[in-house]
Amino acid sequence: xxxxxxxxxxxxxxxxxxxxxxxxxxxxxxxxxxxxxxxxxxxxxxxxxxxxxxxxxxxxxxxxxxxxxxxxxxxxxxxxxxxxxxxxxxxxxxxxxxxxxxxxxxxxxxxxxxxxxxxxxxxxxxxxxxxxxxxxxxxxxxxxxxxxxxxxxxxxxxxxxxxxxxxxxxxxxxxxxxxxxxxxxxxxxxxxxxxxxxxxxxxxxxxxxxxxxxxxxxxxxxxxxxxxxxxxxxxxxxxxxxxxxxxxxxxxxxxxxxxxxxxxxxxxxxxxxxxxxxxxxxxxxxxxxxxxxxxxxxxxxxxxxxxxxxxxxxxxxxxxxxxxxxxxxxxxxxxxxxxxxxxxxxxxxxxxxxxxxxx
Amino acid sequence: xxxxxxxxxxxxxxxxxxxxxxxxxxxxxxxxxxxxxxxxxxxxxxxxxxxxxxxxxxxxxxxxxxxxxxxxxxxxxxxxxxxxxxxxxxxxxxxxxxxxxxxxxxxxxxxxxxxxxxxxxxxxxxxxxxxxxxxxxxxxxxxxxxxxxxxxxxxxxxxxxxxxxxxxxxxxxxxxxxxxxxxxxxxxxxxxxxxxxxxxxxxxxxxxxxxxxxxxxxxxxxxxxxxxxxxxxxxxxxxxxxxxxxxxxxxxxxxxxxxxxxxxxxxxxxxxxxxxxxxxxxxxxxxxxxxxxxxxxxxxxxxxxxxxxxxxxxxxxxx
Numbered sequence: 001x002x003x004x005x006x007x008x009x010x011x012x013x014x015x016x017x018x019x020x021x022x023x024x025x026x027x028x029x030x031x032x033x034x035x036x037x038x039x040x041x042x043x044x045x046x047x048x049x050x051x052x053x054x055x056x057x058x059x060x061x062x063x064x065x066x067x068x069x070x071x072x073x074x075x076x077x078x079x080x081x082x083x084x085x086x087x088x089x090x091x092x093x094x095x096x097x098x099x100x101x102x103x104x105x106x107x108x109x110x111x112x113x114x115x116x117x118x119x120x121x122x123x124x125x126x127x128x129x130x131x132x133x134x135x136x137x138x139x140x141x142x143x144x145x146x147x148x149x150x151x152x153x154x155x156x157x158x159x160x161x162x163x164x165x166x167x168x169x170x171x172x173x174x175x176x177x178x179x180x181x182x183x184x185x186x187x188x189x190x191x192x193x194x195x196x197x198x199x200x201x202x203x204x205x206x207x208x209x210x211x212x213x214x215x216x217x218x219x220x221x222x223x224x225x226x227x228x229x230x231x232x233x234x235x236x237x238x239x240x241x242x243x244x245x246x247x248x249x250x251x252x253x254x255x256x257x258x259x260x261x262x263x264x265x266x267x268x269x270x271x272x273x274x275x276x277x278x279x280x281x282x283x284x285x286x287x288x289x290x291x292x293x294x295x296x297x298x299x300x301x302x303x304x305x306x307x308x309x310x311x312x313x314x315x316x317x318x319x320x321x322x323x324x325x326x327x328x329x330x331x332x333x334x335x336x337x338x339x340x341x342x343x344x345x346x347x348x349x350x351x352x353x354x355x356x357x358x359x
Numbered sequence: 360x361x362x363x364x365x366x367x368x369x370x371x372x373x374x375x376x377x378x379x380x381x382x383x384x385x386x387x388x389x390x391x392x393x394x395x396x397x398x399x400x401x402x403x404x405x406x407x408x409x410x411x412x413x414x415x416x417x418x419x420x421x422x423x424x425x426x427x428x429x430x431x432x433x434x435x436x437x438x439x440x441x442x443x444x445x446x447x448x449x450x451x452x453x454x455x456x457x458x459x460x461x462x463x464x465x466x467x468x469x470x471x472x473x474x475x476x477x478x479x480x481x482x483x484x485x486x487x488x489x490x491x492x493x494x495x496x497x498x499x500x501x502x503x504x505x506x507x508x509x510x511x512x513x514x515x516x517x518x519x520x521x522x523x524x525x526x527x528x529x530x531x532x533x534x535x536x537x538x539x540x541x542x543x544x545x546x547x548x549x550x551x552x553x554x555x556x557x558x559x560x561x562x563x564x565x566x567x568x569x570x571x572x573x574x575x576x577x578x579x580x581x582x583x584x585x586x587x588x589x590x591x592x593x594x595x596x597x598x599x600x601x602x603x604x605x606x607x608x609x610x611x612x613x614x615x616x617x618x619x620x621x622x623x624x625x626x627x628x629x630x631x632x633x634x635x636x637x638x639x640x641x642x643x644x645x646x647x648x649x650x651x652x653x654x655x656x657x658x659x660x661x662x663x664x665x666x667x668x669x670x671x672x673x674x675x676x677x678x
Contacts, residue, residue: 260454264475266445
């Protein structure tokens, strides 16, 4: 098992490398220049040039062929020429990354690592709560739909989940803000906590931090702020989990061992929970894993709609500001997260299914 | 003779479908005495498995019991509430199903299967004690106790079927319904399994309803045989007299269609025709379209199922 995990972690490296390359190339396909964005449209060409130089944007993207060419012409030494070949924007970024230097935000002028520490927990907290919501509602809905097949509940929950799957997140978010935030005033419409409330930062998850601080009021407020974004972000996975649970349960309930379980004299409840659900959980866990990937994509929209200061909104703002280093790091972090979740899902198979043993 | 374990009186089982109602078990009356093995034979779809599931009150919806009475140890099974039915299952009546690969929960160890059965009906038994009982049980069934924590996929087909038997034996059930217990096993394993079953039956004086289409298995184990055709009981009697001198033309045909290694293939007779459509059964005797000895009466009137010799009943106008 340990061997398997190590092998999987090693195989992660090429994936991450590929992602850096792809993101790097795509981001340079977007028209726009960070220097111009920073200085404004009417900046002088000289200033723009100076800033570009400062940011290293004047260097070639992937490889600097100018240096070996100079070396061939005899203008610089061979060693310098070879070294110079790698003096490009991408390889420079990669080199700094390997040394643990995530670079600086062009826009905010602060080290990206510091920003990441600030934004990352916000996204994690939101994602965890959305997923908790999706699972807590989706799985029971799926079970009841399957065991009461073709009942009114089944019909309603399946229509509901179809609507849930088809709902654009931003629209759902706006509707939630309009009804529950503005009209009814039940929940705050933006941010993680009221601005005047200070909380000692330990984990960065405000719910956890408020519990650690023993601050009940802060916990309540943090949760209140979490409700609408979590619902907006969790609705699609919830609907998909409900549908998947239903179909997996329907399939398992037809199995011979379910009949055996009834023949043993077990109650319907025991049969459904201990025998059917456990077996149906295998496909459901796969879907949950895949949904976590989708969740992080959805976080970009949700965080933007709810002004949630997390990685999603950060990426969104960074793209608008052409803040290349931030986009690169943020996407890398998201990729790493998705890959780790997938690994976790694969490992969980071994615990759920005795037929799978990783050797 | 002591009180029978099971007494079925005029049992009807219906399967309502979109194009009509199928009566899968039609007016079947049957008793099973304590300590006997009753073989229930017939071809696929004749209603024999449905009869077994009806006894357990585990018919798959929309299947339902449409009439009759089933007495089990003197109590009418059809009047029991859900909870009473549940408590009966696994404890007083247990079932051995056909395919042991699909009938055991793949996520449960052998011990989990057995312990669960024991503790469902005997909640006072501790986990440790139930586990000890389970170990004893599989040891008696010829499975090494080290296999107690194996999962079904780690066991061979024969072992899995023995685990199924273990489940049936765990609580000393009054009646074991074995539905095609050997069908998915190869001949060698089948022979071993039947040997084991016979030993257990004699040792514990088990009462078994053996549902099968395999005449050989019946000859091996059963004391009496009931033959079903198209949802009806057609013949019932002690196993050797019935096999030696079958009365009903269907039974005769059934026995002649069993391949015998000592005979050439030319001696193997294949019954012509197919079993009738149960949506629309033929009038009179249901076997008459395939019967060589058909008479006019057979086409019009249904023969009653009655005793023609001591311990021998048949539904045929020839007798």
